[in-house]
Each structure stands twice: as C-alpha cells, then as structure tokens.
Amino acid sequence: xxxxxxxxxxxxxxxxxxxxxxxxxxxxxxxxxxxxxxxxxxxxxxxxxxxxxxxxxxxxxxxxxxxxxxxxxxxxxxxxxxxxxxxxxxxxxxxxxxxxxxxxxxxxxxxxxxxxxxxxxxxxxxxxxxxxxxxxxxxxxxxxxxxxxxxxxxxxxxxxxxxxxxxxxxxxxxxxxxxxxxxxxxxxxxxxxxxxxxxxxxxxxxxxxxxxxxxxxxxxxxxxxxxxxxxxxxxxxxxxxxxxxxxxxxxxxxxxxxxxxxxxxxxxxxxxxxxxxxxxxxxxxxxxxxxxxxxxxxxxxxxxxxxxxxxxxxxxxxxxxxxxxxxxxxxxxxxxxxxxxxxxxxxxxxxxxxxxxxxxxxxxxxxxxxxxxxxxxxxxxxxxxxxxxxxxxxxxxxxxxxxxxxxxxxxxxxxxxxxxxxxxxxxxxxxxxxxxxxxxxxxxxxxxxxxxxxxxxxxxxxx
Amino acid sequence: xxxxxxxxxxxxxxxxxxxxxxxxxxxxxxxxxxxxxxxxxxxxxxxxxxxxxxxxxxxxxxxxxxxxxxxxxxxxxxxxxxxxxxxxxxxxxxxxxxxxxxxxxxxxxxxxxxxxxxxxxxxxxxxxxxxxxxxxxxxxxxxxxxxxxxxxxxxxxxxxxxxxxxxxxxxxxxxxxxxxxxxxxxxxxxxxxxxxxxxxxxxxxxxxxxxxxxxxxxxxxxxxxxxxxxxxxxxxxxxxxxxxxxxxxxxxxxxxxxxxxxxxxxxxxxxxxxxxxxxxxxx
Numbered sequence: 001x002x003x004x005x006x007x008x009x010x011x012x013x014x015x016x017x018x019x020x021x022x023x024x025x026x027x028x029x030x031x032x033x034x035x036x037x038x039x040x041x042x043x044x045x046x047x048x049x050x051x052x053x054x055x056x057x058x059x060x061x062x063x064x065x066x067x068x069x070x071x072x073x074x075x076x077x078x079x080x081x082x083x084x085x086x087x088x089x090x091x092x093x094x095x096x097x098x099x100x101x102x103x104x105x106x107x108x109x110x111x112x113x114x115x116x117x118x119x120x121x122x123x124x125x126x127x128x129x130x131x132x133x134x135x136x137x138x139x140x141x142x143x144x145x146x147x148x149x150x151x152x153x154x155x156x157x158x159x160x161x162x163x164x165x166x167x168x169x170x171x172x173x174x175x176x177x178x179x180x181x182x183x184x185x186x187x188x189x190x191x192x193x194x195x196x197x198x199x200x201x202x203x204x205x206x207x208x209x210x211x212x213x214x215x216x217x218x219x220x221x222x223x224x225x226x227x228x229x230x231x232x233x234x235x236x237x238x239x240x241x242x243x244x245x246x247x248x249x250x251x252x253x254x255x256x257x258x259x260x261x262x263x264x265x266x267x268x269x270x271x272x273x274x275x276x277x278x279x280x281x282x283x284x285x286x287x288x289x290x291x292x293x294x295x296x297x298x299x300x301x302x303x304x305x306x307x308x309x310x311x312x313x314x315x316x317x318x319x320x321x322x323x324x325x326x327x328x329x330x331x332x333x334x335x336x337x338x339x340x341x342x343x344x345x346x347x348x349x350x351x352x353x354x355x356x357x358x359x360x361x362x363x364x365x366x367x368x369x370x371x372x373x374x375x376x377x378x379x380x381x382x383x384x385x386x387x388x389x390x391x392x393x394x395x396x397x398x399x400x401x402x403x404x405x406x407x408x409x410x411x412x413x414x415x416x417x418x419x420x421x422x423x424x425x426x427x428x429x430x431x432x433x434x435x436x437x438x439x440x441x442x443x444x445x446x447x448x449x450x451x452x453x454x455x456x457x458x459x460x461x462x463x
Numbered sequence: 464x465x466x467x468x469x470x471x472x473x474x475x476x477x478x479x480x481x482x483x484x485x486x487x488x489x490x491x492x493x494x495x496x497x498x499x500x501x502x503x504x505x506x507x508x509x510x511x512x513x514x515x516x517x518x519x520x521x522x523x524x525x526x527x528x529x530x531x532x533x534x535x536x537x538x539x540x541x542x543x544x545x546x547x548x549x550x551x552x553x554x555x556x557x558x559x560x561x562x563x564x565x566x567x568x569x570x571x572x573x574x575x576x577x578x579x580x581x582x583x584x585x586x587x588x589x590x591x592x593x594x595x596x597x598x599x600x601x602x603x604x605x606x607x608x609x610x611x612x613x614x615x616x617x618x619x620x621x622x623x624x625x626x627x628x629x630x631x632x633x634x635x636x637x638x639x640x641x642x643x644x645x646x647x648x649x650x651x652x653x654x655x656x657x658x659x660x661x662x663x664x665x666x667x668x669x670x671x672x673x674x675x676x677x678x679x680x681x682x683x684x685x686x687x688x689x690x691x692x693x694x695x696x697x698x699x700x701x702x703x704x705x706x707x708x709x710x711x712x713x714x715x716x717x718x719x720x721x722x723x724x725x726x727x728x729x730x731x732x733x734x735x736x737x738x739x740x741x742x743x744x745x746x
Contacts, residue, residue, distance in 0.1 A: 172688050174500060174507070174547040182690075212549040214688055218486050240690040244702060251697055251721055253728045260691035268685065269504060274739060276506040276532055277685070278732035351724040398689050400707065 007109035008037040015331035019302055022186045022271050025328055026090070029112075031069075034119040038066035040104065041111050048101035049113060054447030055155070057081045059098055059113055066116055075124040078117060083158040083202050084151065084446065086125060086194045089118025091184060092443045093322050125197055137206065140164040142460050145230040147215045147401065150178020151442045152236030152433025154202055155449030156456075161205035163457055168230075170213040175267060178238055179442070182267040183259070185296050187303070188325075191266070216400035221408070221429060231463075232428045232456045235416060236449055239395040239434035245288070249345030250391070254282065254353035258289070258297040258392035265300050281306040282387030286356050288342055289392030290314065295325040297390045298334050306388060308334050313341040313361050313374040339363075341374065343381065345389050355383045397435045405429075413438055422452035423459075430455050464544035465499075468521055473610040477527045477578055478537050479513070484548040485520030487512075492559055493585040494679065494711055497522065497550025498687045501539065505546055506532040509684045509706075511582035511656075512551060522548070525581035525610070530733045531740035538744070552687045553710045556586050556654075557677060558595075566590075571597040572650040572674075573619075574637045574665045576657020577604075580611045582679065583656050588618040596620055598648060602637035602661070606630035621648070637661065638668040645672050652677070655714065659723045666714035676714030680705045683726060696722050 011027040012018075018025055029037060041063040049059045058077050065074035078085045094100070094114035102110030142165050146153045149171040157167045175181050180195045189195060203209065213219060215237070224230045242257030244250050261279070264270040270279035281304035287297050290312035302308045310329070312319060315338050319326055330336070339361040346355040360380035363372035396414050409417040409425040415438050422430040432448025434440055468481040487497055496511045514523035528534040539545070558566060571590055575583040580601050590597040598621040603609045605628045616622050624632030625640045633640045641653065653674040655665035662678040669676035682694040682705040689707035696705055699716035703709065 172549065173686060174549070182686075212547050213486065214549060214552065217551055217688075218490055218549070240688070242690070242692045244692070244695075246702075251695060251702065251725065253724060257692040260685060260693050263685050263691050268506065272504075276504060276736060278729040278736070280729070280732070351721070398707075400689065 008033050010115050019332040025187050029119040037112050038063045049098040052097045052101040054443045055081045071123045074120045084198050085117050086121035089114050090189050137164050143230045144232045145224045146234045148236040149176035150238050152445035152449035155446040156234045156453045157207045158202045159453035161207045168208045171211045172214040174211050176209045182263045185300050216404040221405040234452045235431040236433045237435045239397045239439045241396045241398050243393045252347040252353050255389045258293045261297050261390050284386040285388040286386040287390045290319040292321045294392035295321045295329050297392050311337045311340045355385045357383050395439045421455040465548040466544050470541050479525045481521045481523050484522050487550045488515045488520050488522050489517050491515040491551040492555035493589045494556030495551035495553050499545045500547040501535045508532050513581035513584050527578040531736035566595050570650045571652050573599045574655040575601045576661040579657030591618045600637045600640045638664050663719035678714040679710045
C-alpha cells in the first residue's frame with residue numbers, strides 16, 4: 001500500500017484581495033502538486049468514485065495517467081465521458097459525489113478528484129498539442145435539434161456528434177452556455193478562458209450552435225420537425241424562471257431575483273467599468289436563500305462593493321450550498337443570519353428598498369424532504385437595514401415550450417414529464433436536466449444530457 | 464449578424480429600420496417585440512416590432528434615441544449589422560386569439576404616443592385587414608415628433624393627429640381627442656401604446672368613457688424570455704412578467720405608479736452611459 005500522505009492543499013487568491021475583484025478564487029494545482037495528489041489514489045478494484053459520478057468518468061484511470069505525468073492521456077480518459085472537464089472540475093459538488101465516495105475519505109481525506117480533473121483540463125488547454133485536430137467523424141446523415149446550450153444540451157450534443165449525428169443547438173440568449181454563462185460568476189468559472197474554450201471544443205466535433213433562437217417563439221418544436229427537417233429533439237432548456245416569496249415590497253426598486261442580478265453581472269458583464277448594462281448593489285445588500293446561487297449572488301454583491309448578508313431560514317447545517325462556497329463566502333466577509341426568514345421588504349417614500357423585516361425561526365419536525373422544517377417564532381420580528389434585496393429562492397422551468405407544443409406533459413411543478421432514459425410524452429422529443437428535474441446541478445444535467453443522447457441514438461437507429 | 468436593409472429618419476431622433484431576420488419575420492405577430500444588441504458587449508434592448516415582411520425576411524423596428532444604447536442604434540447605417548436580433552417575444556395582441564364572432568361588434572380605437580405609434584401600426588393593420596372598425600389617435604409633443612401619419616392612414620378608418628403645442632392637428636392630448644370623438648364613433652375598446660404616464664391617463668379616460676382598456680407595457684428587461692424578472696409588474700395585485708405574461712395587459716389592472724417607478728431604477732447610470740457615449744463619439 002502506498003504511504004499515506006495528506007491531501008494536497010490548493011492555492012487560492014487571498015480573501016481580502018479577492019473580495020474586491022472578479023478574478024478566479026482558486027488557482028488550481030501545479031504539475032508537482034497534481035502528481036503528488038494523484039499518487040494518493042489507491043486504485044480500488046471497485047472504484048466507488050466512478051459509480052458516484054453522474055457521467056461515470058474513469059476516475060482511477062485518469063488519475064493513474066496524472067501520476068505517470070502523461071496529462072494528455074489523462075485528458076483522453078476524461079474526454080470519453082465528459083466534454084466539460086474544466087467546468088466540472090470547478091463547479092461539481094465533488095464532496096457529495098466522487099470525493100464523497102472515496103475510500104480514503106472514510107478515515108482521512110479523500111483524493112482531490114475535482115482539483116485533479118481541473119488540472120488535467122487546464123493543463124491541456126494551456127499546452128495544446130499539435131495533433132489535437134479531431135479525427136473526421138463519418139456523418140450518419142440524421143439531424144437532431146438540441147434546445148438550450150447549457151450543460152444538458154452541450155453534453156447531449158457532444159455525445160450525438162461523436163456518433164455521427166448532424167446536431168444543431170438552439171440557444172435563446174446571445175451567448176451559448178446557459179447557466180455557465182449567465183448564472184455562475186467569473187470568479188468561480190472564467191467565461192472566455194474556460195466556458196468558451198470548452199464549448200468551442202464541442203463545436204469542433206461538428207456541433208452547430210445558433211444563438212438568438214427562442215424555441216417556443218422564434219421556432220416551435222413542431223417546426224423543428226416539419227420545417228427544419230430534424231428527426232429528433234432534445235430539450236435541455238433548464239429551469240430559468242425565478243421564484244419570489246410573495247411578501248409585501250417585492251416590487252420595490254432595489255429588489256432583484258438572483259437570476260437578474262447574476263445575468264446583469266455575468267452574461268452582460270456589468271461589473272466591468274463602462275459596461276453598457278447597468279447593475280446596482282448599493283452599500284448594503286441582503287441575499288435571501290442558502291443555495292449555491294445565493295452564495296454566488298452574495299459574493300457578487302460583495303465584489304460590487306456592498307456589505308452583504310445572507311438570510312436563511314434553516315441553520316448552517318441545512319445550507320444546500322456546497323461547503324466550499326460557504327467557506328469562501330465567509331472568508332470574504334459575507335455575514336450569515338441563520339434561522340431567519342423575511343416577512344416584508346421595507347421601502348422609503350420614493351419606493352426604494354430601505355430594509356427587510358425578518359422573523360426568527362426554529363427547527364421543528366422533519367418535513368417530506370427529511371429536513372427539519374423551520375417554524376416562525378411569534379413576536380421575534382426584526383429589521384435589517386439594506387438598499388438591495390436579492391431573492392435566491394430557486395427557479396422553475398420556463399413554460400414557453402410546453403405552452404407552444406401539443407402533447408408535451410408537465411408535472412405539478414412545471415417540469416417536463418420524461419422517462420429515466422429521457423423520453424417525453426411526445427414521440428421523438430427527449431428531455432433532460434433542470435427542465436425535467438427542476439433546479440439541480442451542472443453535472444446532473446450533463447448526466448441527463450448523455451442519457452438523452454443514448455435514447456435518441458436508440459430511437460433513430462431503430463427507425 | 465443581422466443586416467440593416469434600410470434606414471429612414473422619421474424625425475431627427477427617431478429612425479425606422481428594416482432588418483434582415485428571416486426567422487423572426489416568419490414568426491412575428493402584432494403586439495410582439497424583439498431584443499437587439501449592437502456590438503459584442505451591447506446591452507439587450509427590447510424594441511417593438513412595427514412591421515414584418517416574410518417574403519423579404521425582414522422586420523421593421525422604430526427606435527428613438529434616448530440613452531446610450533438606443534443612440535448607438537441610431538448611429539448604425541444601411542449595410543451595418545446588429546450583433547443580435549432575438550424574437551419575436553411576448554404574446555401576440557389579445558385580438559389575435561379572438562374569434563370572428565367575438566370581434567364582431569367591437570370598435571377599436573388606438574391611442575398612440577410618440578414612438579409607441581410604431582407598434583400600433585401592425586395591430587391596426589391586422590384589424591383593418593380583417594374588417595374590424597379601427598381608428599387611431601396619434602399624439603406627439605409637436606409637429607416634428609409626429610410619426611407614421613401617412614402609413615397609418617392606410618390601415619385605419621379614421622386617423623386623428625394631436626400635438627401638445629397645437630403645431631399640428633388637434634391641440635391637446637390624445638385622451639382629450641378620444642373624449643371628443645368617442646360618442647360619435649361608438650368605440651368599445653381602447654388600446655394605448657406609448658409612455659407609461661400616457662397609458663395611465665388613457666386607461667383613466669377609457670374608464671370614464673366605459674371602454675375596455677388594453678395597454679402594452681415597455682418595462683425594463685434583460686433577457687426578455689422570463690428569466691430575470693426585471694420586467695415584473697403588479698397586475699390586479701399579482702406579480703406578472705411583462706416579457707412572458709404580456710406585454711399587453713388589461714389597463715384597469717395595471718399598477719402604473721409602480722411601473723413608472725420601476726422604469727426609473729437605473730436613471731443615474733443611464734445618464735452617465737449617455738454622457739460616456741457622447742464623449743466617445745465626439746472623439
């Protein structure tokens with residue numbers, strides 16, 4: 001057995017410095033650090049990390065190549081199952097997936113699989129090889145349309161292109177990437193360096209991406225079949241509709257959905273001086289919610305100069321955000337008001353936010369989700385002074401496609417009804433990602449996209 | 464990239480452009496809007512669709528130079544391209560979903576304010592072509608700001624022109640003109656498109672006259688597809704998104720004061736951006 005060595009720490013930008021910029025927080029491993037960390041892998045006979053990975057990457061396989069110093073071979077191993085390694089190495093919740101299942105984690109610390117994946121992707125991007133021009137994939141002449149260029153759509157399109165399908169992705173916004181572009185901030189996921197590069201790699205497989213096409217408006221699902229000649233459609237349109245709380249004051253000036261705040265900042269680059277799209281964080285900001293989106297919104301508001309507080313109705317243990325994000329947010333100086341729930345947003349005489357009235361909560365019996373449900377403590381209301389309120393309460397699927405497509409069923413939450421394989425209630429129409437599951441993670445959407453690709457391949461092969 | 468096929472200055476600060484966007488042109492219906500961007504970092508600007516030609520594959524947009532981004536649109540010339548044209552967005556006008564029977568007996572009057580006159584055109588045209596009586600009242604501050612008068616004449620039964628300063632046509636607001644002719648013309652339904660304040664008073668006048676009232680809300684927007692909620696408005700006390708639930712709403716249910724306040728959220732930044740744009744242009 002290899003000698004036990006401690007998990008290799010990863011270098012990060014100083015919290016006091018990064019609280020004022022949008023540069024990436026984490027620097028990633030150097031070659032030496034990566035090889036050292038890779039040497040920790042035990043190469044289990046039945047690697048539980050692979051089972052825990054939604055796209056089943058051969059994790060011990062790529063780590064072995066890193067250990068050997070053959071980073072190109074490592075990339076090739078990952079590429080068999082993932083087309084977005086630099087993205088996933090940065091934003092996957094490894095602690096509950098691959099790393100959460102790592103045997104080393106039982107008694108000590110798991111292998112830093114995410115950071116190794118990121119290293120492999122970054123190394124190969126920064127050191128491109130001559131022969132990286134993709135071998136020509138023979139076309140099978142079958143056309144597939146993919147709706148949405150987020151993680152689900154990209155994964156589905158990439159896999160189908162590798163099988164020879166003629167794939168076109170339709171994206172509603174002006175830049176492809178979905179949540180990778182509009183949702184996740186630059187300091188966690190650099191746009192031009194990482195997202196654009198990995199999408200370009202998918203383009204090199206022959207995938208076409210048409211931006212500015214809103215399926216349900218510009219074209220319909222039916223017209224994709226009837227007029228545009230597609231033989232199958234994959235819907236990966238995500239969950240883009242923001243939720244609000246239905247409390248008084250939500251339409252005051254200075255109240256944003258996290259989607260709006262992050263879209264202005266990330267997609268429209270409002271953080272840059274002189275950007276045509278404005279943003280306003282104010283001197284003080286309150287973010288409502290406890291997920292990754294809440295952390296992203298809070299850390300963005302902080303970087304724009306606001307003294308920022310996160311308000312969450314349960315305790316820190318129940319925060320749905322990744323530990324790493326909570327830890328980073330705290331390091332940067334974000335304040336947390338736990339067991340606290342807003343009841344009203346307070347406005348001044350001109351209709352601008354001046355504060356938020358909250359009530360203290362306590363945890364009662366576990367609810368359907370197994371988490372103890374928060375109950376308000378009567379008479380415990382208190383006010384927090386703030387100029388900005390950002391609602392990060394989750395999102396629902398956009399109803400645009402369903403409303404304009406006959407025979408496409410949804411459930412009570414507005415999510416598309418689909419089989420485990422991704423088949424919807426309409427023949428030839430498949431779906432996956434947040435549009436089916438409701439808001440989840442990048443990697444789960446990618447997993448669903450890959451399944452959709454398999455289902456579409458089976459469907460069109462049997463026709 | 465979306466090429467500009469023609470450009471006509473309607474006033475020194477308002478221009479009409481035909482833009483090549485075949486898919487948008489094929490799908491567009493009266494009442495809908497689109498979003499354009501100029502340049503790689505451009506703001507997403509919602510503009511109403513004032514006409515569409517499926518054969519030429521073009522849409523007509525009318526822009527008034529107000530802030531930096533709309534001024535940048537006015538500076539584009541024939542042959543230049545928009546970085547992006549996305550649409551059509553929003554729901555088509557309510558009457559598009561009504562049956563012939565439902566429409567029979569309706570007499571529409573459109574109140575068009577300033578640049579809001581442009582989106583009235585395809586709506587009046589559709590009604591006119593379908594044999595529904597339709598009148599249009601166009602209002603502007605002065606004679607030089609009146610647009611679309613000749614075009615509109617072709618697609619309505621009666622056209623009334625008003626100016627605030629009396630430099631042309633009826634001396635007064637569109638609401639006063641409406642009151643003056645409503646009884647005689649026997650209107651049943653008022654549709655107002657223009658500045659928020661004008662739509663507020665148009666609705667109040669419609670109420671006084673016992674007309675149904677429809678307004679088309681030009682709120683702030685980012686994506687225009689229901690994603691951001693910047694466009695949210697209170698309709699009958701409920702939160703709605705102008706981009707996906709509208710842009711048309713029953714005027715009686717709109718909280719106009721809130722809508723006007725929300726429109727002003729970025730006023731200081733917009734002023735700054737305009738100054739920056741002007742000084743860059745001067746260089």
